[in-house]
Amino acid sequence: MIQITIIQIDNYGPWTVTPNPRRESDLQALQSRLYSDLNLQFGAHKGLVFYTRFDNLMAITNGIDTETHKRIQDSIKNRYPFTVSMASGVAETPYEAQKIATAKIQNKGSAQDKYRTEILDIEELDNSIENTVTLAHVDINDITGTLTDLENAYDTYVSVNEVHLALIKELKKYNAMGFFIGGDNFMAPCNGMTEEDFLEMFENIKNSTGIDLKAGIGIGKTAEDASNMADIGLELIRDKKTATQVYTLNYEEYAVGNIVNQRTLGVNMDCK
Amino acid sequence: MIQITIIQIDNYGPWTVTPNPRRESDLQALQSRLYSDLNLQFGAHKGLVFYTRFDNLMAITNGIDTETHKRIQDSIKNRYPFTVSMASGVAETPYEAQKIATAKIQNKGSAQDKYRTEILDIEELDNSIENTVTLAHVDINDITGTLTDLENAYDTYVSVNEVHLALIKELKKYNAMGFFIGGDNFMAPCNGMTEEDFLEMFENIKNSTGIDLKAGIGIGKTAEDASNMADIGLELIRDKKTATQVYTLNYEEYAVGNIVNQRTLGVNMDCK
Amino acid sequence: MIQITIIQIDNYGPWTVTPNPRRESDLQALQSRLYSDLNLQFGAHKGLVFYTRFDNLMAITNGIDTETHKRIQDSIKNRYPFTVSMASGVAETPYEAQKIATAKIQNKGSAQDKYRTEILDIEELDNSIENTVTLAHVDINDITGTLTDLENAYDTYVSVNEVHLALIKELKKYNAMGFFIGGDNFMAPCNGMTEEDFLEMFENIKNSTGIDLKAGIGIGKTAEDASNMADIGLELIRDKKTATQVYTLNYEEYAVGNIVNQRTLGVNMDCK
């Protein structure tokens, strides 16, 4: 089971143009700082936030309770010129979870209703063993050599966005989701998907865009644990230590020791 | 003529995984803060930055000289765990300008060459009358009523990204460029394009995605002047004061008074 | 028992002038952002950080364990051009606690030893009932009417600093500590001090500086709980609901309900 939180700036559209349109460089600074802060604040509790549309963000929040959400919501009100609403959903798949979360927010009123502010409706997961996050870190093979150093910046950007759109649509077929995290990287909460699903999906994307992908898949109790595992998987693929371009690591099973040791020792070890 | 600057984090890929993969929430906080800071610092000189891929950013920098670029480059080095390279190009169209800028950076070595750091190669525009920025602020009609309040958050996000990809590909045909700026908004540096081009482009996008777009187009000596004009144009369209869903305002011609007065008086005035 | 953490930027002095002195406005931006981030990150776990000297900061960290300290230390390394060392001490009084913490850091080498980096030596408190923070929020009476609106800004600033120095020296006599938190406000971790101690101390400061002080004193399991109580105490004094200019509230005893209710209902209630 995965827990997904939706974060929505309250009545933001009207604010951006009241009393007159606000300077765009300020809005960009404001929105990206909100995203930065949310990552630090959810990250303090091993969550992970995606910018999505900047005014509507999504987070993986397994292990993060109502009180912690409330404290972050307060902190935004205390430091920003607007407030945010938050709702979470819990489900077998990420897509189902966000659907539940969205419905909760929508039921309380419109995103541009000025009387609907600071909704807080958090469904929490209990601590049982099946409540893990599955998270894939998807990466383009050798973007530096094939695009960044070769093509002009805009063409590279268009290519990355072609992959992005293909990926987020493909993932939806599996009730998973995908988000851009910078460079040539994407993160996909994907509970329920298999390595074979990824290989098939990458095949499709390769056919439509000509671009090769690889993915480390991590499983863990929190977004951070899963993400760390996914990163290590990706490094193992890079180091040609894996059979295919997709590789899964489970935090609980991962070596007998713990991740702290692994990090110290480096990843050049037998993992499975 | 428009001046486009490319900003590239030096040798960033290797850094993110040395000595081991860094926590993803920290990387997201770091990258979005860089974007925020660059907008404040270029914004202080009326420039505007787009996040593009977060490790490779683009800015409209008409009116911003080499020394100012150098000062921002120094400031990043003084506050971040990495350095950035910057190059600008100047051309009749945005696409051509970024092509020149990219080539300058690529000629100095790979994005992942650890000895290639802090490239600075800025071509500046002189002050003459033809050196203006044309910038469109493109917006989806009633996204709140048709998507945000109705569909689930992921589906809305997929729809916005479909528009995004369609738009950035269409714009390229005109040697223009497009960037997502949050919500349902896009900005397009588009020197050389006409209102008719936009109407035609929107028609195509409507056909392929089913989504209606509108655009304020601003012309001014700097990105900020152009952006302010585009925003006012957009408000006029919203207020049904215009014949079509595209409307252009030129900073120099805009009323006899100046923008400060307009902002005070509000935009509900005759503009043309 | 109180837990105090010392945070020291590693080898910072040499960095500020290598290879040449760095721009001062950047250093100010960098240092204050570090302070801001540390407050958000420790604040996420109900801690509170004081800027102290900006390169050496102090935090009240009751309830915050080694792993959380380590995660914050990593996050700084992941986002800043330097690393930090951290050590905590635990004692009956704040002054004793910081002494222990300082000794731990000093024993590992000089603040300007380039090989001594990322020390982490955290002594944690267990969860027992006596492990509370006592924290006073000290405030100047009517600074707006007597200084800010009347004197020039520099003279007001000198006056506030006179109070500051007098206060931090007086507090040391009680093995307590004091920190400026902006405006006319000071926070004093002060386990072991009584209301009478404060009244006597304020008398001395009034005699030497002519300035009247008041203080809410809060007691709680964490810095945040104590701080919230201190703030409520201060509001009660402001509302003339208390007999003297010092008033103590204990989080555990505070009303039968909980603080969330109080906050909702406002503080205009009987509290004791």
Added chain:
Amino acid sequence: MIQITIIQIDNYGPWTVTPNPRRESDLQALQSRLYSDLNLQFGAHKGLVFYTRFDNLMAITNGIDTETHKRIQDSIKNRYPFTVSMASGVAETPYEAQKIATAKIQNKGSAQDKYRTEILDIEELDNSIENTVTLAHVDINDITGTLTDLENAYDTYVSVNEVHLALIKELKKYNAMGFFIGGDNFMAPCNGMTEEDFLEMFENIKNSTGIDLKAGIGIGKTAEDASNMADIGLELIRDKKTATQVYTLNYEEYAVGNIVNQRTLGVNMDCK
């Protein structure tokens, strides 16, 4: 002539406790971020800001005009939950300049008048040769060896604050001002003061506190130019290249080349 700007958060005291006291770690994050941003934004125009009391800040703003102040004021409104007022004064000495600036703000109403918002009253200096900033960078000798590595952190902090108070009071005698900038460093706008004044002042402070100070003094058209010169002076003192513990450099006279070269070559050159 020096130009000093006062920046005051409008009606901030009441906001911090409405509807109930806000979490202190958030307020610390908010205030220090404001300070950080103001340094980046004034710094973009070669100004320098001091945190002073965090709700009332001071900046050296030679060369920064009304429009730039207005743009920064707007940017704060666009990104913070409050607004700021700004006024500048121009005079032969820093103390006189801030006095003028304070009076302008006070004349418009109280700092806690909710109807007095976003005052903007900027007196600008023209470009003539005599309009330079004199700025001293004052530093404690070997604080690392004598205090940081030896004493406990609180005692070191008390010592630094003793120096701070002594310094800001002494400087006032010369119509100069002093501000803490972190570590063991202070900055003093000090137009009109001589090296002898500094030596005498340091003698007095040594007698009262036992602590040895040194100062680089810089003269330049902007705070940044002056600050850079002061820093280089300080390095020359550190390198024992000067006769006394105070050394002045003037940006205009400084070598025949320019500062960029100097920075590249390092400071180990003949300077006068």
